[in-house]
Structures are given as C-alpha cells and as structure tokens.
Amino acid sequence: MKTFYLTTPIYYVNARPHLGHAYTTIVADAIARYKRLGGHRVALVTGTDEHGQKIERAALEAGVEPQKFVDTISAEFRSQWERLGLEYTHFERTTSAHHRKAVEKIFQAVQASGHIYKGHYRGRYCFHDEAFVTDTGEEAECPLCGRPTELVEEENYFFRLSAFEQPLLDYYQKHPAFIRPETRRNEVISFVKEGLRDLSISREKLKWGIPMPGVEGQVFYVWFDALTSYLSGVGYGHPGTGEEKFADCWPADLHLVGKEILRFHAVYWPAFLMAAKLPLPKAIFAHGWLIFEQDKMSKSKGNIVSADPLVDAVGIDGLRYYLMRNIVFGQDSTFSYAGLVQRFNSDLANDLGNLASRTLAMIGRYFKGSIPDPGPEAVQESREAAIIEAAGKTITEFQSKFDNFEFSRGLELVWRFISNLNKYLVETEPWVLAGKEDEASKARLATVLYTSAEALRITAVLLYPIIPTAMQKLWAQLGFPEPLENMRYANLAWGQLPLAQKTGQAEVIFPRLDKEKTIARLSAGTAIGKAVGTAAGKATDTATRTAAEPASKPQKGISMPPDATDFITIDDFSKVDLRAGEIKSAERIEGATRLLKLTVDIGAEVRQVLAGIAEHYQPEDLVGMKVVVVANLKPRKMRGLESQGMVVAASVGEEGKPVLVTFNQDVPNGSKLS
C-alpha cells in the first residue's frame, strides 16, 4: 500500500505562528494519527514559505538580512509545532538547497512540454497575497484580501495557463472529490469557466527568490516556488533515495488549505503538474477561518491570537478537542474563550473524565486494581447488549464521519456513547452493588465494571487522534504497557480488554477549570501583534464590521407591570418545576426548519426536549450548555417526536428571537429553581 501523504500549507514567515496556522496543522496531525491507526504509513509535510516580495520587505522593515529573518521565524514555527506536540515527517523550507533543485526540475519539465514563453507583464500585483490581480492595470483592490495593489511592469516568463482551462474542467468533472467541500468546488469551477489568462511565473525586479535556470535576472514567482514544496518535501529532485520516497508518496492524498488559497491549489497547481506530466493530488480540502472574539479583534485592528496561552490554560488536548469539536470543518467559526472553557469542563472534565475516574477508582477499590471477569452475564443482560451494540456502531460511524471530514459529527457520536455509559453507571449503581454480600450482586458488579472499562478502551483508541496525550494516559491507567499509537482500529471489536490486567494509578485526566478565572487569564494575554496572515486579517475585518453595526433597536414586547388581578401567588409559581439541565446532544429534525431535538441531563434523568430555536442556534454550539428546563410540563408530540419538557428562553426583538436562559456560574444538573 502506498504511503498516505498529506500536507499543510507552507506558511509565510512574514508572520509569527498563530492560532490560524496551528489550526490547519492540528487538523493535519489528527488526520495523520487517524490514518496510522487505520493501518496506513503516513507522510505529513509542513513547512515555511520564505521567498517573495513580502518577505523581502518584512526583513527590510525588521532591519535584518532576509536569510537571517527567515531563519528566525521558520525556527519559531518549528518550536511552535513542538510545543503543540504536532508530529510531521518533514518540515520543508523553501530556502533549502534541495527545494531549489526541485523547483528547477519541475520548471524544466514544464518548459520541455512547451508551456513557458517570454512576455511582457503590465498589471497590478497584491504583495500581501503575492498574487497577480489583472493585466488590464485598472483594478486597484486585490479581490482576495481587498488591499490596494501595486502596478508592476516587467519582462517575465509566462506559463500557458490558458491551455489548461478545458483539461482542468474535465478533471474536476471526472473527480468530484478532488476539491472539497462541494461549495468551494463550485466556486473554483465558475472561476475557471470565466476563462484563464496565462500566468507570469517569474519576477524581474525581485532579488529574494530562486533564480530561474538559464535566464539572467529572473527569479521564480513565489507561488510556483512554494507549491513545489509538496514535491520536494517527499524527495522530488533529491539525489539518492529521494526518488524512491517520492514514488511511494506522490500523488499526495490530501492538501489541507485555508479557503483563501484554494485558487492557487485547485487551479494553478494542477495545471503546473499537468504541464510537468506529474500525477495530480487526490484531494484538496479548503477549510474556513477562525474568527477571533470580537472584543479582542475590534480593540486594535490586526491583533491575532497565539496558541501558547490557550495551551497553558486548557492543555494541548483541550485546545485540539475544542477546535475539532466546535468547528464544522470547512466553515468559518468564531473562536471564544468561553466556548473553549465550556467544552473543556462539560465534555472532557465531566463526561469523559468522570467516566474514566469513576470506573478506574471502582476497579481499584472493589477488585484491587485488576480488570474483573464479566462472566457469562455480560451478553445476557439487555443493558450490556445495548452497550456492545452501541460500541460497534460508534466504531463504524465515527470512522465514516472522519473519512468524510466531518470531525465534529464524529466526536458527537463518541460523546453520545460516553453519555450512554455514564447513564449505564447511574442505572446499574455499581456502588450499591458493592455494598451487597450475595454472589449475584458480586458477579453483576464485575460485569458492570468490565463493561465500562472495555468501553473506555474503545473510546481511548477512537479519541487518540484528537486528544492523544490524554488518551495515552487513560490507556496506561487501563493497564496497557504498549503505547496506544500501536493500536489499530481493526482490533477494536468488543471483548479484547485482558481479564485480570492490572490497572495503573487512577488520576484525574482533565482537572476541571474555574471558568471565570480561566477566561480572565486568557483575555489578559493572547494577542501576539499584527495580523499579517490573510485569513487572520480578513477575520479581523469581519469582526470589526460586526462590532461597528448600529446597536440593536429598542426592544418591543416588554410589557408594563400587570394589574393586581393578573398576579399569581407563590403557590401558583411553585407548581412549575424548573430545573437546571445540561444539553448533552442537539440535532436538527429532518423536514423541520425551526425545531431542534435536544437531550438534556436534569440530574435524575436525561430528557428529550424539542425546542423551536433551530434558526438561531447551531446544534454544535449548544452541547454542554446549561439551560433551564420546565420539567413537569405535560409531554407532547411534535413531528412524531415526544418533547418531555421545555427549555426556557427570552424572546428578543421584533421577531421574538429566542435567547436561551443560562447560568453565570456552574450549577449541578437537576438543581431546582425557586
């Protein structure tokens, strides 16, 4: 089997590494780990894009030689990846000698196929995006970032991009999974259909670039140079073993990019490769942007967020989990400190953390830290049978979601499984069984704790790609001596937890965070200076625009105090049983535009509640949120589903937009409101 080869963008060194860069690299790292557990050999290439006008200018501004400048920032990227525990197989630098050889090699291949010619370029250029904007010289703003462009006039070498218009369209047509997600694919197709102009692939006045072989005074256009990193990163053009490695890795299975650089990857890059007679990558996925908290962004335009303080606050796994769980991959998403802490506390500390610590503590206490024998009863009771069935389903469906880039949905499924297990423990009450002397209770206790430990084993393997450090800890606590990364999804079938295996020291994997203090700490120190990255810059603009919108109109619908005859007594009020609840899952209902189906933990039980909030809340933002539930409302059916209660919301503005009522400090599920 060929090595599974994936890449992140090769990041510009005019900006220090920030959360946006970390995001793509974290996703790439998670996919790489996931593929390894699936039995693949994996190559992951990341690196730094170190040539071009904007780097040259940044070095000049900093008052240092370009090489020194790029050495410093490239090293920062590497140490940031190390700090974030990100594993890659190769870090490519475009100023390396072997990369230069690769650029020369692909250029010669393109030239040999007759697609290079000398011409005169007069047009606008965006130095921020290193993009030729138009050759009419009329357009003042860059269509990619909106910044002013500069007029460029020089003798250049051109790539006959226009010759690839139809071959590209044919290729997109034949390979529907080449550009993902679908909406981005459609954008690219329309762009190409509008017509492609030939592309200047050299620059005359620029010094800081790779010289074009055989041509005096021209360096390569930075995108021609940078995209080639995907080849040089796996040996293309390297002497010795390079070609062998290249043959094993190329074509790339996946290029992960932010949406603003999709055009370079989905149009120019495949055209260069076609011209060089090299196979095309199998897929390019363009993800959305992280939009940072509005107040942070609007204070001084250009502030961006570093991953370091986030990792200090919630750990590497806390950050990875939040990014993979909260963001629907492919869409833009607002990053918020409150959301980060909320996810950590509700999903990691509460749901997963509690399940692990309860199970392991009870095995320690009642079975002297040795995995109990479930006995034949394990398959006899319907409760265990349901858990075993759910485990099998979760394993299959999680992988299908992950294969389809639906990371957030995949994690939602695992958390549903975790919730079932917590419910199973509450219902089977092993702590009560432990207090009984009879043989049947003892056997039952062994069954329950085996079942939940085995379910934890499966959960640990499934979640390893997303939260590797924590799951390795859990793995050791379950008593496995071998590293978790050696496991394979193929070995996940139920019942493989070795009986009598000695469990390790049970310690808390995710210590609960103090929400207010953590948010305050984060707000005090995450900005790292100017946003020079395109996406981060855009994110800033969006946030600023939103903040600048007029304040909301005066609200209608706030009524005068009622007449005395309208008053209710305290006894009337006390008939309403209001409870604090935690939303465990939220999903859309097919065919219903307004309704969401929620499951809400109200302490003693988990209720299914239907709420008319689908137009105002994303299901994934609701999970973990504490809400107020009317617990004694008569159940009623809507769209064939039973609603066992109601969540309380304020009705805001003229349209009566629902805003869910929540708490400003943590309260246990089931607390009564009075």
Ligand code: ME8
């Ligand atoms: O474009 N949200 O490099 P770059 C999400 N050198 N992702 C973000 C982000 C944000 N706010 N900000 C940055 C370049 N990114 C070229 C690439 S490839 C041959 C050459 C991520 O340093 C995202 O992956 O500007 C985006 O595509 C990339 O950083 C841009 O990095």
